[in-house]
Amino acid sequence: MIRAHGFAADSPTSGLKPFEFDRRDVGATDVHIEVLFCGICHSDIHSVRSEWGVSQYPLVPGHEVLGKVVATGKKVKNFKVGAVVGVGCFVWSCGKCAACQRGDEQFCPACVFTYGGMDPIRKEPTRGGYSDRIVVDQRYVLKIPAGQPLERVAPLLCAGITTYAPLKKAKLKRGSKVGVVGLGGLGHVAVKIAAAMGADVTVFSTSARKKVDAKRLGAKNFVVTKDPGALKPLAGTFDYILDTVSAEHDINALLACLKVDGEMVKVGAPEKPMSVSAFSLIMGRRRLGGSLIGGIKATQEMLNFCAKKKILADVEVIAPGQIDQAYDRTVAGDVKYRFVIDLKR
Ligand code: NAP
Ligand code: ZN
Numbered sequence: 559m560i561r562a563h564g565f566a567a568d569s570p571t572s573g574l575k576p577f578e579f580d581r582r583d584v585g586a587t588d589v590h591i592e593v594l595f596c597g598i599c600h601s602d603i604h605s606v607r608s609e610w611g612v613s614q615y616p617l618v619p620g621h622e623v624l625g626k627v628v629a630t631g632k633k634v635k636n637f638k639v640g641a642v643v644g645v646g647c648f649v650w651s652c653g654k655c656a657a658c659q660r661g662d663e664q665f666c667p668a669c670v671f672t673y674g675g676m677d678p679i680r681k682e683p684t685r686g687g688y689s690d691r692i693v694v695d696q697r698y699v700l701k702i703p704a705g706q707p708l709e710r711v712a713p714l715l716c717a718g719i720t721t722y723a724p725l726k727k728a729k730l731k732r733g734s735k736v737g738v739v740g741l742g743g744l745g746h747v748a749v750k751i752a753a754a755m756g757a758d759v760t761v762f763s764t765s766a767r768k769k770v771d772a773k774r775l776g777a778k779n780f781v782v783t784k785d786p787g788a789l790k791p792l793a794g795t796f797d798y799i800l801d802t803v804s805a806e807h808d809i810n811a812l813l814a815c816l817k818v819d820g821e822m823v824k825v826g827a828p829e830k831p832m833s834v835s836a837f838s839l840i841m842g843r844r845r846l847g848g849s850l851i852g853g854i855k856a857t858q859e860m861l862n863f864c865a866k867k868k869i870l871a872d873v874e875v876i877a878p879g880q881i882d883q884a885y886d887r888t889v890a891g892d893v894k895y896r897f898v899i900d901l902k903r
């Protein structure tokens with residue numbers, strides 16, 4: 559066993575506290591990673607607070623894991639000690655089913671999430687990247703292109719792939735009218751990626767103060783959704799909308815902004831169900847869909863794409879002692895635009 563020092567929640571309201579636990583020994587195909595940085599995704603908060611159903615505690619969150627290889631199993635050929643690597647939202651899948659074969663490991667029935675899943679070897683709950691080390695099978699370890707500020711790459715491991723995968727699937731053309739709803743961790747990366755793909759991006763936000771940032775990030779337009787009547791002039795003008803909002807909001811008002819045959823994809827996962835009027839879809843033959851992170855091949859492709867296009871997350875680096883405060887600020891929309899934990903502090 560390998561002793562790890564992490565940060566865990568004991569209950570939905572306990573906050574995150576230091577927690578020692580064991581990682582499995584490094585197996586033949588495993589990579590032992592010393593964690594340097596881990597992003598705080600809103601999914602960590604939903605999970606810690608049991609907003610998506612009752613979580614298992616103690617819970618060590620974290621699936622935007624960036625670190626250095628400190629040891630490898632004897633069958634590991636692609637990763638050397640000292641290499642900078644990443645781990646995203648899952649750490650196991652069957653490798654054989656149709657989803658795995660397609661590169662959609664996240665939909666494998668045996669997919670094991672980085673935290674809150676069941677380690678297939680140890681038969682114990684998986685624990686995430688809010689910890690000083692992690693042991694992961696080589697199939698789920700990503701290569702990080704050299705020469706980048708690592709704290710700004712970490713969020714790409716979830717926020718990056720979650721927005722890149724649906725945007726790529728949308729087959730955007732130069733000048734496609736794309737809306738990004740919610741300018742948080744996912745949203746700000748989505749703006750950068752969609753703009754890099756050539757889209758004409760509009761940010762839909764509840765926070766008027768984010769307008770200057772939205773433009774700096776690559777958006778051409780900015781709409782404050784709380785302003786009465788703000789969406790009216792936009793009716794029928796968007797090819798595609800990516801909705802990253804983490805809480806309840808009016809989906810029908812957003813659907814109305816789509817052109818005929820336009821599509822809105824939800825990646826934000828609010829706690830409560832939301833109502834969709836059939837007419838929002840029927841009128842204009844619009845489609846509403848969803849998307850869950852992305853497979854390993856797509857994640858590596860996204861990391862390479864972002865390195866080439868110089869896309870990095872805008873981050874606020876914190877010490878582990880500040881996690882509770884960062885959670886509260888994220889929920890309040892007060893984040894620019896991703897908190898990242900420096901595990902060495
Ligand atoms: P985040 O940083 O908190 O950003 C969410 C943004 O949504 C906020 O900054 C805010 O932007 C907007 N918002 C919040 N409350 C709102 C409300 N009541 N009405 C309208 N807008 C509101 O969160 P994140 O880390 O980007 O994650 C966003 C969501 O995606 C979460 O639900 C998360 O669990 C989910 N997620 C899904 C996947 C997936 O695979 N599908 C992967 C990762 C995360 P403005 O201030 O601009 O309005
Ligand atoms: Zn996430």
Ligand code: ZN
Binds near residue numbers: 655657658668
């Ligand atoms: Zn599978």
